[in-house]
Amino acid sequence: MSIDRRSFLIGVSALSVASFPVFASSASRIVSLDYAAAETLISLGLPPVGVQSADHWNRWVVEPELPVSVANVGQDLAVNLEVIAALKPDLIITTPYTDMLRGRLEPIAPVHMVAVYNQTGTPLKNAYVETENLGRLAGLQGGVDAFLTSADAEFESLKVRLATKKRPPVALVNFMDRRHVRVYGASSLYQNVLDRIGLENAWTRPTNYWGFATVGLEELARHAPQDMHLIAFEPIVDEIKPTLASSPIWRTMPVVQNGNYQVFPAVLTFGMVPSALRFARLITDYLEGLPS
Incomplete structure (x- = not known):
């Protein structure tokens, strides 16, 4: 999927101004109840002051590195409101999942919901839009433009690197147990990246709203092309x-x-642009290392 910058800007302009929290100045102290928003803020040079499940960051995200200054504000829906309040945030970021906490969070600070997954099936494009939204809220519009321009250039560079390489179809999975995997296809961030850099997904069967299907190994094998490569993520x-x-x-x-089986280090499955770039680099390096 190619990110058309004009379409991206039109999408941003179409967003309702009422969807943005109102405060006197740009937010500089942000608490994120979402890894994807947190990785984006770090990449923009404004790490959040607190993030949910900070102690599991290196298990699920890895890159970018989480600064030691970032406080752990609790797990998922069991966040610690006292810790969040003590951080004196200007803004709290939620997702459609954690937004059910909004009523308890708004007395502390304005709340903004980041939503990358919707019926469009284009999480990478949506991630560009949400990155622009975060930039507006934090007063980082210049940094956002530079970051997204750099991302566009890197995706294109990786596509060029792969153009003359062996490019077998790839199946991308997380193991649920020894007999079942979560395999990613249409509507997933991984699919959007594969489209962007000119690669083929071996899994073309239906997926859910989040872009994956949970299947047995026998079903994966039954619907897999003979020349596919299987990538499992830590x-x-x-x-x-x-x-x-x-x-x-x-x-x-x-x-x-x-x-033709390889284990990749962790990539945030439901991440934003930083995770998309991390996956694109990993898959490019892997395919470049295959024998011709």
Whole structure:
């Protein structure tokens, strides 16, 4: 999927001004109840003062690095309102999931909801729009423009690097247990990135609102092209690895027998532009390393 800058700006302009919190000046102290918004703020040079589940950042996000100054404000919906209030935020970022806390958060600071996933099935394009929104709220419009221009250039550079390389179809999964995976396809951030840099997704069957389907290994194998490469993302629960090795289904899958299986470090599945770039770099490096 190519991000057309004119379409992007039109989309931003179409957003209702009423959807933005109102405060006297740009927000500089932001608490994020969302990893995707937090990774974006870090990439823009304004790390949040607090983030939910900060202690699990290196398990699910990794890059960009979370500054040690960022406070942990609790887990998911069990956030610590006292800790958030003590941080004296100018703005609190929620998602459609955590926005149910809005009534408890608004007495502390204005709340803005970031929504990347919707019926459009274009999370990468939506991430560009939400990055612009965060930039407006934080007074970082210049930094946002530079960041998104740089992202466009890097996606294009990666596409050029891959143009003359071997580009087999890839299946992208998270292991749920030794027999089931979450496989990503249409409407996922990964799909948008594959489209953007000229790669083919091996999984073309239906996916849910979030862009994935949970299937058994046998179903994955049944619908997979013979030349596909299977990419699994960390984290993989420790007990899955040894049981996989003894699984008859796993051992007889052509992708395993052909040695076309690779484990990637963690990438934030439901991230924004920084996660999209991280995945694009990883898949490009992997494909460039394949024998011609």
